[in-house]
Amino acid sequence: MTGTLYGLGIGPGDPELLTLKTARILAEVPVIAWPAPLEGEGMARAIAGAHIPPGRIEIAIRMGFTVDRAGTEAAYDRAAAEIAQHLEQGRDVAVLCEGDPFFFGSFIYLFARLSPRFKVEVVPGVSSIMAASAALQAPLSAWDDGVAVIPSTRSEAEIEALVAACDAAVFMKVGRHLPKIRRVLERAGLWDKARLIERVGLPDQRIHSAATVSELPYFSIILVHRRGQAWL
Incomplete structure (x- = not known):
């Protein structure tokens, strides 16, 4: 069986605005991914950090956060391919998304690439x-x-x-x-x-x-x- 892809809304910045469901999934999944700048941790990882147990496989989706559409699309292509490898091996993957995953959320672009092939669950967040x-x-x-x-x-x-x-x-x-x-x-x-x-x-x-x-x-x-x- 393939793994489940979770799109987790983690809210706008206050770690206490994570939902109980998001916190539970973060405690359970073996693989966690999040959008990140070319260097550094990234805001999404920082917001959810207290809820991520040690020993997890972590995927930083590195991108320039510029108007370079081609570069951004390439970053999502690479991330989707890496995430798909874990899902194919039966590992669940949670993708952190600031605010809500489907409201201007970065998860939308991974959803478009991966939902035709894998089970997906979207957990709404505080926008x-x-x-x-x-x-x-x-x-x-x-x-x-x-x-x-x-x-x-x-x-x-x-x-x-x-x-x-x-x-x-x-x-x-x-x-x-x-x-x-x-x-x-x-x-x-x-x-x-x-x-x-x-x-x-x-x-x-x-x-x-x-x-x-x-x-x-x-x-x-x-x-x-x-x-x-x-x-x-």
């Missing part, structure tokens, strides 16, 4: 959006609100159209796109309602004011609700 909403004490939606999740990499015109069509918006991967988002929200009369947070769930988490913020890192989120407060 950075839910963690940001909790940390900011800003309910994301209520009543029959429509919510748009917008990668900040989209064009200004696309972002403007998405904001116009929703009651609440979440901007992810903000970084250098902050001025563009600000322009869109100012034109919509919503910038003063924006709530901003960087590196949610991590020890260096910071909450910013829309009135004073001048820059944000890539791992930042902006929440905004057309009514200001979801319950109004």
